Amino acid sequence: MELTLNHRKEGDRTVLEVGGEVDVYTAPKLREKLVELVGEGHYQIVVDMTKVEFLDSTGLGVLVGGLKRVRSHDGSLSLVCNQERILKIFRITGLTKVFPIHDSLDEALQDSE
Amino acid sequence: MELTLNHRKEGDRTVLEVGGEVDVYTAPKLREKLVELVGEGHYQIVVDMTKVEFLDSTGLGVLVGGLKRVRSHDGSLSLVCNQERILKIFRITGLTKVFPIHDSLDEALQDSE
Amino acid sequence: MTDVELHLPPDVRYVGLARLVVMVAARQAGMADERLEDLKIAVSEATTNAINAHRRTAKPAPVVLAFGPTGSGQFAVTIADTGPGFEPPPLEAHSSRDWSLENGLGVTLIRGLADDVEFRREAGMVVKMRFSVDLTGDGAVGD
Amino acid sequence: MTDVELHLPPDVRYVGLARLVVMVAARQAGMADERLEDLKIAVSEATTNAINAHRRTAKPAPVVLAFGPTGSGQFAVTIADTGPGFEPPPLEAHSSRDWSLENGLGVTLIRGLADDVEFRREAGMVVKMRFSVDLTGDGAVGD
Ligand SMILES: Nc1ncnc2c1ncn2[C@@H]1O[C@H](COP(=O)(O)OP(=O)(O)O)[C@@H](O)[C@H]1O
Ligand SMILES: Nc1ncnc2c1ncn2[C@@H]1O[C@H](COP(=O)(O)OP(=O)(O)O)[C@@H](O)[C@H]1O
Numbered sequence: 001m002e003l004t005l006n007h008r009k010e011g012d013r014t015v016l017e018v019g020g021e022v023d024v025y026t027a028p029k030l031r032e033k034l035v036e037l038v039g040e041g042h043y044q045i046v047v048d049m050t051k052v053e054f055l056d057s058t059g060l061g062v063l064v065g066g067l068k069r070v071r072s073h074d075g076s077l078s079l080v081c082n083q084e085r086i087l088k089i090f091r092i093t094g095l096t097k098v099f100p101i102h103d104s105l106d107e108a109l110q111d112s113e
Numbered sequence: 114m115e116l117t118l119n120h121r122k123e124g125d126r127t128v129l130e131v132g133g134e135v136d137v138y139t140a141p142k143l144r145e146k147l148v149e150l151v152g153e154g155h156y157q158i159v160v161d162m163t164k165v166e167f168l169d170s171t172g173l174g175v176l177v178g179g180l181k182r183v184r185s186h187d188g189s190l191s192l193v194c195n196q197e198r199i200l201k202i203f204r205i206t207g208l209t210k211v212f213p214i215h216d217s218l219d220e221a222l223q224d225s226e
Numbered sequence: 227m228t229d230v231e232l233h234l235p236p237d238v239r240y241v242g243l244a245r246l247v248v249m250v251a252a253r254q255a256g257m258a259d260e261r262l263e264d265l266k267i268a269v270s271e272a273t274t275n276a277i278n279a280h281r282r283t284a285k286p287a288p289v290v291l292a293f294g295p296t297g298s299g300q301f302a303v304t305i306a307d308t309g310p311g312f313e314p315p316p317l318e319a320h321s322s323r324d325w326s327l328e329n330g331l332g333v334t335l336i337r338g339l340a341d342d343v344e345f346r347r348e349a350g351m352v353v354k355m356r357f358s359v360d361l362t363g364d365g366a367v368g369d
Numbered sequence: 370m371t372d373v374e375l376h377l378p379p380d381v382r383y384v385g386l387a388r389l390v391v392m393v394a395a396r397q398a399g400m401a402d403e404r405l406e407d408l409k410i411a412v413s414e415a416t417t418n419a420i421n422a423h424r425r426t427a428k429p430a431p432v433v434l435a436f437g438p439t440g441s442g443q444f445a446v447t448i449a450d451t452g453p454g455f456e457p458p459p460l461e462a463h464s465s466r467d468w469s470l471e472n473g474l475g476v477t478l479i480r481g482l483a484d485d486v487e488f489r490r491e492a493g494m495v496v497k498m499r500f501s502v503d504l505t506g507d508g509a510v511g512d
Binding site for chain 4: 021024054056057058060061064065068094
């Protein structure tokens, strides 16, 4: 029932690990965190969603907002997600075409996009 | 959310292992099982409640019913329970004075009552 | 804060749902785990009684649970039915109770677990229970 | 079988409770785990919208979820609010959608996840969704 957020640097990337439930009640924390990271100059962000248990459109909206923010600094925001139930909502909303989505963190960190 | 029932012989005792939730919806299954066991001649019963996750007054009533049944055959019904939350409801209802309650199955099987 | 309400068809299959919903709401209100166990049992008892009251009189109407934090560090649960109602038995000492009765334990448990409980007759029976959110106000055994 | 109802104060803290209750009821009705995930998301979307509609108009009235198995292998959830209502947007192809909009994804998800959905204006908005209990009727992407 809670949202956990932890970030660390991995080379030139910043990995934001998200865990728990992202919904209308918890999403503001994720939004603040992304705003804060970009404000501190983190423009190459990998959001690791491996431990996300629930995500709905409010969470998707916050990720879109984050992507716009880093792009305005010529940055990137990619996702790590291997859960079918979550990939499904990216597909239904067409957002698989907008976010680079990786199966594993290694793959995301190797991607040079 | 479910009730599990398994029984086996241990010397002259019959151990009935109860798991899950015992409430008004599931208690009929426990009642049937006790009736069946006594009907088959099991009069020295140890009900192992170590894996019970929930028990309310309907469950208590079924255990009292079982006790009456075995007593009518000069048998015994004792309990194994080490969970404070469950012991509490035996105390509140005064049933700690009615059932022999043991911390562990070993203790229950050694008891010669 | 207004209460959450759960309206249940009078079918005993829903007693588990009632326990779960009230427990999750109370946890969100900050109730300690040990106290949640008391709440769960008392809610189970009162919901079982309300549903049984409707079943005995073949009433298809729902029973209604309303619950939420009170302003004063407690969590209140009201369980209302439209059945025949009853006069709660006087508080009796355990020692006087016939152990071989398989019924009549529910009201004893509610009284023993809740900080306080009111039994009120309205359209049917209304049972209002209060539970301290922390452990300090743990209800005394009701005898 | 009659429906279970959950009445929620218009506060977004209760959206998680709505998901949980509906999910547990659907599981009890035999819904497969994978399908439960679809249900959870759609319920979250429609409940969020209903609560937000009350908040925008400062309405303290509860939003009401009613749910239960239908006679025909489906599980239905109706979410009713008394807010201003809205005209659901026409079904549009994803390709025409501006990816940079952070809103408007909820209705797309509901349409994509439920077997079928009705948006009806009554006192406010009534959203009725149906989900197959087994996986065979998995809703097609709504575009
Ligand atoms: N909501 C209610 N409406 C009508 N009668 C009730 C209600 N709650 C309890 N009772 C009556 O009080 C009796 C004692 O209830 P309780 O202590 O819960 O034990 P049990 O339900 O096991 O008999 C019940 O058998 C029933 O006759
Ligand atoms: N129950 C409702 N009552 C009033 N307006 C609604 C309701 N549901 C949706 N809407 C309107 O439709 C819009 C789109 O909803 P949705 O697709 O869920 O995306 P979002 O809520 O993220 O904007 C909302 O912004 C709101 O204006």
